[in-house]
Amino acid sequence: MLGVEALDDILGRVLDSGALILIAGSPGAGKTLLASTICYANASNGIPCLYVSLQETREVFFKHMKDFNMDFSELESRDLFKYYKVPIIIDPELINNLISELSAYSSKYKVFVIDSFTPLSIIVGEDSKTRALLQNFFYNLAKLENSLVILVAEIPIGKDSLNLGGVEFVSDVVLILKQYVERGLITRFIEVRKAREAPLSIGEIPFKIVEEVGIRSFTPPKLEELPSVVRGISYEYPCRELNEILGPVSAGSTIYVVVPSDARSTETYVPGLVSLSLALKHRLKTLIIDYVRPPHTFIDSITEYALRKSPRSYEVINKLINELVKINYVNPATMSLEELYTYEIELVKQHQPKLLILNRVDIPSRIHGTEKYFTYLWNELLWFRKHGVTVLRTSAYVNMEEYLQSASISETVIRLFKTRKEPSLKLYLWTERRSPKIVDFQVLSKCLDEFIYSV
Ligand SMILES: Nc1ncnc2c1ncn2[C@@H]1O[C@H](COP(=O)(O)OP(=O)(O)O)[C@@H](O)[C@H]1O
Ligand SMILES: [Mg+2]
Known part of the structure; x- marks a missing residue:
């Protein structure tokens, strides 16, 4: 499950047998919040989650999430959550190290968040062999271990393209977080751009970030x-x-x-x-x-x-x-x-x-x-x-x-x-x-x- 009602309604079936989910959006779109919501919802239900961060420090993350009533330290004390801060990787060689370290966690954790995948993708650059290795690793982690693997990806402001070297093609679900400003007011949407095996009729789900609550969204009920x-x-x-x-x-x-x-x-x-x-x-x-x-x-x-x-x-x-x-x-x-x-x-x-x-x-x-x-x-x-x-x-x-x-x-x-x-x-x-x-x-x-x- 994802812990966001509207997404669970639409994507429920896709997640049954493990899934690779790509969450993309520009800065401030709510990617980290959505990824942590998914992580939190699972861990609170006894499904351990590993949060691999290449950005925020542990202190900032824990404090920020507490503002949304997500108490990760409590989950950590029950061994249901781990925050894994990856030091800045500048050498593509080190990608192999990362993969083997994450492999060691693959039997214990069933939900993995990589926040974000973008720096990894940049380091890999044109190296197609390492890229294939990395993508296969995440894909297999989802499919062979029956896990949810969530890759967060940055879209530069003003761009609409992903430029992630094709990871969107192996993903089961692609969610694009968008925000528009209309008459000075923010409107946030989750665009479900791809969802393998799910019939899609609603392409954009409006959502709101509510203080002390987190992400809230709703889809219109079906008349029938x-x-x-x-x-x-x-x-x-x-x-x-x-x-x-x-x-x-x-x-x-x-x-x-x-x-x-x-x-x-x-x-x-x-x-x-x-x-x-x-x-x-x-x-x-x-x-x-x-x-x-x-x-x-x-x-x-x-x-x-x-x-x-x-x-x-x-x-x-x-x-x-x-x-x-x-x-x-x-x-x-x-x-x-x-x-x-x-x-x-x-x-x-x-x-x-x-x-x-x-x-x-x-x-x-x-x-x-x-x-x-x-x-x-x-x-x-x-x-x-x-x-x-x-x-x-x-x-x-x-x-x-x-x-x-x-x-x-x-x-x-x-x-x-x-x-x-x-x-x-x-x-x-x-x-x-x-x-x-x-x-x-x-x-x-x-x-x-x-x-x-x-x-
Ligand atoms: N305490 C809060 N209450 C309401 N909204 C908040 C709060 N803190 C951050 N936000 C909103 O959440 C968004 C940040 O979400 P985040 O998941 O960090 O974005 P991203 O990871 O996509 O850059 C910001 O746009 C901000 O407006
Ligand atoms: Mg973020």
């Missing part, structure tokens, strides 16, 4: 593997009227709430609060990802509302919120979309909520471009559905196209709009397989009241 929504699990709204029109909410479905962007009165919070009350009523763990930092959060709003209605309910609701609700602020302008989605999925994996509230989704959509946003949104919603997470997306109304696009991938739509006649605030309510209804705003606030008095 997904349930439509989670059958048999649904949640009722806290009031009869809303249940008749919209309820119950199926687990894994998406609710889209739209409010006027130029009139976001306190009332525009209420649909979100009703959804939060649904979560509290059913004791659902809830994660809120907020793309703005409003003066009043969902949590402030619902507790203040409750306090106005009944001090006793306020106590109960406060307690429920402390137990069940986690809030995270994310500025979508600080991450590329690929990073943003990887990060959000990571948050969901960590907190395992049953309800996810994404507040003000119009912001990432505007920042990153609606079209690109839609592709990732679609994949992300599939992932949430696969994991039974119900999603509430709230948005300020931007334009008809964006509204319809979001509505088209939602099971429920709650749209607030102003009319000139009294009472001015109306709700357009729609859920799949039912006719839409237009009702007075009071339906929602009454629903919230009912919840508050019932706790």
Whole structure:
């Protein structure tokens, strides 16, 4: 295994009987981090790993990896890991020495990392005999010993070619790590350029380097593997009227709430609060990802509302919120979309909520471009559905196209709009397989009241 979910999904089979894996990329692309992640994942599972370094010193390596929560010294003390620092080799003759030393380790270790292969390749130069010897050694190490051999290779900045004397041809897997800078934000990809015996449809896997966590990536789930929504699990709204029109909410479905962007009165919070009350009523763990930092959060709003209605309910609701609700602020302008989605999925994996509230989704959509946003949104919603997470997306109304696009991938739509006649605030309510209804705003606030008095 490689210990990176998306890669294991795609490459799982290739690794069964030993494999030579080439990881190439320009400086800072994450090669050392990926190679150590693979090493760490195996060693932690009892498969010993030897890390052959021609670059970093032992101290730097151990310290750097500790920042990503990889404690190699602990593995070393259990004899599952060894850091083998190779002194600078300037004489091609010494390649033979290296080979024989590594051979001595071949029965004990099952994962080998060479970080990096590039200096070896440079020393060998035009010497085709030594080159063949070196490549055969690594190839046989993988195949005869049934090991994972990972060769890291440097690609000079601005170049796309490997210039490694053909090692890419004997490798079973070639992974190219890439980074683009778009509008000042880094997007990282693993390009799976070659994977022997694996059917490939996804060529580029976006990933993010998360502090204290390491490499995180996800591949879009296949539609044919997904349930439509989670059958048999649904949640009722806290009031009869809303249940008749919209309820119950199926687990894994998406609710889209739209409010006027130029009139976001306190009332525009209420649909979100009703959804939060649904979560509290059913004791659902809830994660809120907020793309703005409003003066009043969902949590402030619902507790203040409750306090106005009944001090006793306020106590109960406060307690429920402390137990069940986690809030995270994310500025979508600080991450590329690929990073943003990887990060959000990571948050969901960590907190395992049953309800996810994404507040003000119009912001990432505007920042990153609606079209690109839609592709990732679609994949992300599939992932949430696969994991039974119900999603509430709230948005300020931007334009008809964006509204319809979001509505088209939602099971429920709650749209607030102003009319000139009294009472001015109306709700357009729609859920799949039912006719839409237009009702007075009071339906929602009454629903919230009912919840508050019932706790
Ligand atoms: N503590 C950290 N938190 C988040 N990212 C980090 C951290 N340390 C390093 N990085 C990122 O990881 C990358 C370095 O990865 P590395 O595996 O050393 O690259 P390579 O071996 O390809 O040169 C850098 O681009 C840097 O931005
Ligand atoms: Mg490196």
